[in-house]
Amino acid sequence: MKHKLLPLSETMHYILLALREPFHGYAIMQKVEEMSKGHVILAAGTLYGAIDNLSKNGWIKPAAGENGRRKVYQITAQGEEVLAHEKQRLKHILSLYEMSDECEKI
Amino acid sequence: MKKYKFYANVIKEEQWLNEQLQAGYKCTNISSWGNYTFEQTNEKYVMRLDYQDYLSTHRFEEYKEIYEEFGWMHVKGSRFGSIHYWQKISDNRDDMFSDRQSKSNYYKRLMNYSLTFAIFFLVISFIIYDGNPLIVKELYLTQGLWEMEGSLFWKAFLFETPFVLLRLIPILILFVSAIQFYMSYMQYKKIKEELSR
Known part of the structure; x- marks a missing residue:
């Protein structure tokens, strides 16, 4: 899988993970703050840019008529594919970490 | 309080606006001709400037909605490719961008904006200045002006000078x-270098 947004930046990664549930703008920031244990606090411009970019690529979409006037977003099937791909990549890197840990033990 | 200022530099303009706000003001209106209106306040406000290319009505709504949810108030900016002035009550989350990537994209937008501006006025200048604008004599279009003598010359010369200045604006x-x-x-390059380090 090749794409200009891959590998995902920390910001994009957290937003995609958060949007496995539908959220509106500010709630995405709150969710990401919670998921990252307070390490990633999104600012408005960064969030807008990310949403715009992710929507353009069809990785997220507006969720159908929820929460009244506010716009709610949600991950798409294509977005899920991206996450699955990133999961494999990170798993592999993690396995490399674990391998070197074992070497140290011996 | 009203202040007149002309800024062609977005970064400098933002600095100046924040200096005013720190003195206990908030900005209530900005006209297209550099007329800034401020109002005294007990709250501490901050201002951030953004640039966005043309946005459809729908995307403009989306853009404003997200910022407003974060407490930003839209002071000025149209959806047809313009600077957007955002103001909010200061807390510890006053930045508009939280990662390097989006910050660098911001400077890239500013860069493209000023480039379009510069090219536009370059073209205008070519159209307006048939001759060489640096030759003062050619900027005066009155026929036979330089052959006139005495008070007639000075009258014609002074009469046309304001028009010459107008022609120099582009x-x-x-x-x-x-x-x-x-x-x-330069800002964009600096951030890009930091990113690749």
Whole structure:
């Protein structure tokens, strides 16, 4: 899988993970703050840019008529594919970490 | 309080606006001709400037909605490719961008904006200045002006001078927007170097 947004930046990664549930703008920031244990606090411009970019690529979409006037977003099937791909990549890197840990033990 | 200022540089303008706000003001209106209106307040406000290309009505709504949810108030900016002035009550989350990537994209937008501006005025300058704008004599269009003598010459000369200055405006703007392009390019380059380090 090749794409200009891959590998995902920390910001994009957290937003995609958060949007496995539908959220509106500010709630995405709150969710990401919670998921990252307070390490990633999104600012408005960064969030807008990310949403715009992710929507353009069809990785997220507006969720159908929820929460009244506010716009709610949600991950798409294509977005899920991206996450699955990133999961494999990170798993592999993690396995490399674990391998070197074992070497140290011996 | 009203203040007149002309800024061609977005970064400098933002600095100046925040200096005013720190003195206990909030900005209530900005006209297109550099007329800034401030109002005294007990709250501490901050201002951030953003640039966005043309946005459809739908995307403009989306853009404003997200910022407003974060407590930003839209002071000025149209959806047809303009600077957007955002103001909010200061807390510890006053930045508009939280990662390097989006910050660098911001400077890239400013860079493209000032480049478009500069090119536009370059074209205008070419159209307006048939001759060489640096030759003062050619800027005066009155027939036979330089052959006139005495008070007749001075009358005609003084009469036309304001028009000559008006004709010089595009080249001044061209000059200023070239500076802005250079400054945002330098900021962009700096952030890009930090990113690749």
